[in-house]
Amino acid sequence: METTPRVEARGVGLRAGLVTAVFLVAAIAVGLAVGSVHIGLDSIFRSVFSHVPFLHVHRAAAFDQAVVWQLRAPRVALAALVGGMLAVAGASYQGVFRNPLCDPYLLGVAGGAGLGATLAIVYAAAATAGSSWTVPLAAFAGAIGAVVVTYALGRSVGAAHMTGALVLAGVTMATFTAAVQTFVQQQHTQQLQNVYAWLLGGFSTATWHDVAICAPYVAASALVLVLHRRVLDVLSLGDDEATSLGIDVGRARLAIVVAATLGTAAAVSVSGLIAFVGIIVPHTIRLLVSTSYRAVIPLSLVAGAGFLVLTDVVARTVLSPAELPIGVVTAFLGAPFFAIVLRTSRTAR
Amino acid sequence: MIEARDLWVRFGPVAAVRGLSFRAEAGGWTALIGPNGAGKTSALRALAGLAAYEGEVLHDGRDVRRLGRRAVARLVAYVPQKPETPPALTVAEYVLLGRTPHIPYLGGESRHDREAAGGALRRFELERFAERPLGSLSGGELQRAVLARALAQEAPVLLLDEPTTALDLGRQQLVLELVDALRSDGLTVVTTMHDLTLAGQYAERLILLDEGSVVAEGAAADVLSAPNVAAHYGANVRVVEDDAGVFVLPLRTR
Numbered sequence: 267m268e269t270t271p272r273v274e275a276r277g278v279g280l281r282a283g284l285v286t287a288v289f290l291v292a293a294i295a296v297g298l299a300v301g302s303v304h305i306g307l308d309s310i311f312r313s314v315f316s317h318v319p320f321l322h323v324h325r326a327a328a329f330d331q332a333v334v335w336q337l338r339a340p341r342v343a344l345a346a347l348v349g350g351m352l353a354v355a356g357a358s359y360q361g362v363f364r365n366p367l368c369d370p371y372l373l374g375v376a377g378g379a380g381l382g383a384t385l386a387i388v389y390a391a392a393a394t395a396g397s398s399w400t401v402p403l404a405a406f407a408g409a410i411g412a413v414v415v416t417y418a419l420g421r422s423v424g425a426a427h428m429t430g431a432l433v434l435a436g437v438t439m440a441t442f443t444a445a446v447q448t449f450v451q452q453q454h455t456q457q458l459q460n461v462y463a464w465l466l467g468g469f470s471t472a473t474w475h476d477v478a479i480c481a482p483y484v485a486a487s488a489l490v491l492v493l494h495r496r497v498l499d500v501l502s503l504g505d506d507e508a509t510s511l512g513i514d515v516g517r518a519r520l521a522i523v524v525a526a527t528l529g530t531a532a533a534v535s536v537s538g539l540i541a542f543v544g545i546i547v548p549h550t551i552r553l554l555v556s557t558s559y560r561a562v563i564p565l566s567l568v569a570g571a572g573f574l575v576l577t578d579v580v581a582r583t584v585l586s587p588a589e590l591p592i593g594v595v596t597a598f599l600g601a602p603f604f605a606i607v608l609r610t611s612r613t614a615r
Numbered sequence: 616m617i618e619a620r621d622l623w624v625r626f627g628p629v630a631a632v633r634g635l636s637f638r639a640e641a642g643g644w645t646a647l648i649g650p651n652g653a654g655k656t657s658a659l660r661a662l663a664g665l666a667a668y669e670g671e672v673l674h675d676g677r678d679v680r681r682l683g684r685r686a687v688a689r690l691v692a693y694v695p696q697k698p699e700t701p702p703a704l705t706v707a708e709y710v711l712l713g714r715t716p717h718i719p720y721l722g723g724e725s726r727h728d729r730e731a732a733g734g735a736l737r738r739f740e741l742e743r744f745a746e747r748p749l750g751s752l753s754g755g756e757l758q759r760a761v762l763a764r765a766l767a768q769e770a771p772v773l774l775l776d777e778p779t780t781a782l783d784l785g786r787q788q789l790v791l792e793l794v795d796a797l798r799s800d801g802l803t804v805v806t807t808m809h810d811l812t813l814a815g816q817y818a819e820r821l822i823l824l825d826e827g828s829v830v831a832e833g834a835a836a837d838v839l840s841a842p843n844v845a846a847h848y849g850a851n852v853r854v855v856e857d858d859a860g861v862f863v864l865p866l867r868t869r
Contacts, residue, residue, distance in 0.1 A: 273707045273733040273745060275724070493721040499708070500715050504699040510663050511768070512688030512716035557703035 275496075277560040286568045290346070293572035297342035298334060300579050302586050305330045314339065341472040344480065344536060345578040345592075346571035348469075349543055351484045351533040353570020355526035356544020357551075357562050358491050361498035362522050363429055370530040370544040373436040373523070374412035377443030379534040382408020383464045384447045388454045401464065402479060402535040409531035412439050417523075466591035467538030469578050476536045487529030488567055494522050498559035540574070540593045546600045547573055553607050616641050617662060617691070617772045617803055621670040624657040624827075631657040632668070633827040639820075641771065644795070644804040646818035648811060648838075650848045654827040655807035656696065659774050662805065663693035674772070688716035692770040696777040696807075698761045702750025706760050709749055710735055713767030735767040739793055755786035762793065773797065775806040779813065791817050811863040815839050823847060835861040 298310050309326035313334035316325040325331050355370035363372070371377075386404030416439045420432035451461050497518050500508045505515050547570040548562055555561050574592075577599060581592040617639050624632040632654040639645045647655040660666035664679060664687045672679040674690050682690070692713075700709065713735065714728040724732075736742055739759040744752065752760060758778065765773060778794065779787040787810070794804060795817055808814040814821055815835030823831040823838050825847040831838045839861045841854045855862040 273711060273729045273736065275708045275711055276705070496718070496723065497720070499704075500712055502699070502701050502704075503712065506660075506665055506695055507693075507699060509665055509684065510688060510691070510693040511712065512685035513720075514684055552703075557701065558708055 275499075275560055276556055276558060278564055279555065279561065282555045282561065282565060286565050286572075290568050290572035290575075293575040294342055294346065297345070297575045297579055298338050300583060301333070301338055303333055305333060310334050336474075340474045340477050341469045341578065342575050343474075343477045344472040345469050345574045347477065347480050347484045348533040348537045348540065349547075349574025349577075350567045350571035351488065351529045352540065352543040353547035353566040353573070354488055354491050354563060355530045355533075357548035357559070357566040358494070358498065358522050358526040359544070360548060361501060361559055361562075362519050362526075363433060364502065364504075365433070366549065367545070368433075369541075370526065371440070371539070371541075372433065373416045373527060374439035374443065375409045375527060375530050375534060376539050377440040377447070378412025379405040379409040379531065380465055380539060381443045381447040381450075382406070382411070383535075383538075384450050384461050387460050387464065388450055388457050402476070405464075405535040406531050408443075409534055410527070412443055413527050413531070415439055463591075464538045467540040467593045468581065468589065468591055469537060470582070470589050472536075480532050480536045483532030484529050487525040487532075490525035491522065491529075492563055492567065494518070494525075495559045495563040498522070498563065502559070538593075540596055542593075542596045542600045543570055543574060546596075546604050550604065550607050616675050617805065618673040618676075619658070619662060619670065620673065622658065622661055622672065623669040624654070624661050624666050625669075631827050632661065632824075634670070635822075635824070635827075635829060636670075637822055637829075637832070639772075639803050639805050641801045641803050642798050643820065644798060644806070644818040645820045645822065646814040647805070647807045647822050647824060648809075648814050649824035649830075652826075653824040653847075655824055656776055657827075658824070659693070659776050659805065659807055663691055663774050665693065685716050688768065688770070690770050691772045691774060692765040692768040693774045694761055694765045694776065694778065696780055700749045700757060700761065703748050705746055705748055706741055706752070706763075707732065707736070707745040709760060710741075710763045710767050713764035716768060716770075731769060732763075732767045735763040738766060738797075739763040755782055755789065758782060758786070758790055759793070762790065766797065771801065772803045772805070775804070777807055777809060779808070779810065787813060811839055811844065812861070815861045815863070839863055 298314065299307065309330040312323055312326040313331045315321050315323040317335065326334070352370050356368070359368040359370060359372050360366055382404040383401050386401045390400050390404065416432065416435045419435035419438070420428055423431040451458060497513065500511055500513050501515065501518065508515050548566045551562050551565045551569060555565060577595045578592055580599065581590045581595045584590055620636050622632055622635040623630055635658050637645065647658055649655055657666055661668040662672055679687055710732045711724060711728065714724055714732060717728060718724055736745055739762055741759055741763055744756060744760070749757065749760060775794070779790055782790060791813060798804060806818070820833065821835060821838040822829055823843065830847060831843055836856060839854055841852055844850050844852045844863060851866045851868045853864045853866050855864060
């Protein structure tokens with residue numbers, strides 16, 4: 267009698283899915299509960315759920331309601347959106363370029379956004395004082411502009427060597443935009459602190475307005491990337507084999523890069539530059555769960571959201587009432603954590 | 616059935632394949648042989664639609680260029696000489712990727728896809744390995760997994776570039792026997808091969824290429840002559856022929 271082998275792609279798996287979801291929910295709860303003002307759990311619960319229609323939960327006291335709903339909740343929501351986006355974009359770039367060191371800033375997004383934001387802070391902020399749109403919009407435009415130039419540059423060598431050329435073009439672009447950005451910043455030293463505050467990233471000024479700017483891009487690009495999770499596994503076989511399996515490799519790669527870049531640009535424009543999330547989160551999933559993109563993509567999205575919410579809690583409590591730049595915290599906590607995961611995991615490789 | 620008509624593959628000014636024409640019938644095994652750089656791999660890549668070519672590649676009389684990429688992938692399965700085998704993917708996951716041409720671009724596998732992959736695993740005696748990561752397999756097991764992935768594609772034409780590289784003699788025989796058994800299902804097999812004796816044992820037709828051109832073609836007894844091997848491989852060999860086949864044995868030159 268023949269045995270029938272169980273032929274299934276592991277995908278996310280029930281246990282990993284549950285653990286990650288619980289992690290995100292717990293992170294959000296901590297994010298809402300922790301702050302310089304003490305607010306009871308009951309008030310937090312009421313503040314949040316009174317906004318859910320048909321539940322008929324009564325609102326908390328006005329002050330508590332304001333702190334939770336106007337200060338903490340948008341901050342948690344924005345950190346979750348940005349964290350999820352950076353992690354899923356990092357995982358996707360690593361898949362498309364088949365290089366584990368790729369991060370979401372690979373194609374010049376960070377440099378472009380930094381330049382755009384600096385120009386806006388230096389030249390436009392005074393002219394449009396009070397408009398919260400200027401800096402994010404300029405950062406977004408700078409990010410997209412830089413990636414378009416990177417892509418055009420990478421493309422010019424022809425399809426056969428495009429992957430490597432794109433990475434090199436990205437490095438070139440990052441160096442160039444950083445040079446211009448530094449030049450502009452040195453010309454306007456009175457704005458230095460504002461520029462640095464933006465570059466180092468953070469959520470201290472987060473509003474529901476920022477969440478509304480960022481959310482549609484993150485939702486659309488995360489959806490595209492999650493739908494491509496199986497295609498990313500096929501791409502891991504290399505261009506030739508993916509092509510011989512019927513995949514239009516050029517088109518698939520373009521769709522994934524465009525989605526990851528748009529989402530990253532939107533995230534960066536509201537949060538500044540937050541390093542390391544796009545590398546640490548996907549690799550932690552790879553080490554603990556699976557290297558298949560069917561697991562890495564969806565789990566990175568959820569775990570990245572929880573990770574950045576928790577990191578933000580640390581950033582705003584450690585030196586309270588002052589705040590640490592969140593990028594410092596991601597690296598300070600992330601590096602040792604990742605070192606531990608790296609040392610203790612035993613996967614076949 | 617797959618047919619090449621006046622196939623040319625060029626890399627800039629260099630022509631790697633010069634006017635190759637042949638027809639491989641259903642259930643047949645054709646081996647492309649020849650020294651390094653003769654154009655075997657380029658010819659195979661052109662047949663798989665992976666290299667640009669002039670001339671025609673026909674599948675059951677239809678021009679492959681008029682078919683979409685997915686349609687070609689349902690007709691032709693291709694295994695390169697050094698396939699990418701991501702070490703942490705399980706054998707089952709890897710073989711399932713062979714179903715890609717049958718799965719909608721952004722979709723997931725159906726039950727039929729899982730059954731087809733399961734059948735391919737059974738065919739290559741890999742049931743025990745289904746849950747094992749590719750990185751934990753031996754060379755012979757890995758090559759069987761690669762072939763199972765190609766078989767899961769359910770394409771009527773199987774193109775294999777050097778399917779026995781880096782395998783010991785026993786594994787080489789096992790892999791070639793397994794491929795041979797697939798022919799009884801009507802699969803057309805085209806391989807490139809370095810080992811001339813094995814090529815003669817398994818393929819019923821050999822095409823000897825040198826510098827991109829066909830220099831000899833036919834059954835093993837006609838192609839594998841000592842003068843042919845000397846002229847095109849620059850090798851000193853003794854060719855022994857008996858009722859078990861043709862054997863090409865290397866001899867020292869002094």
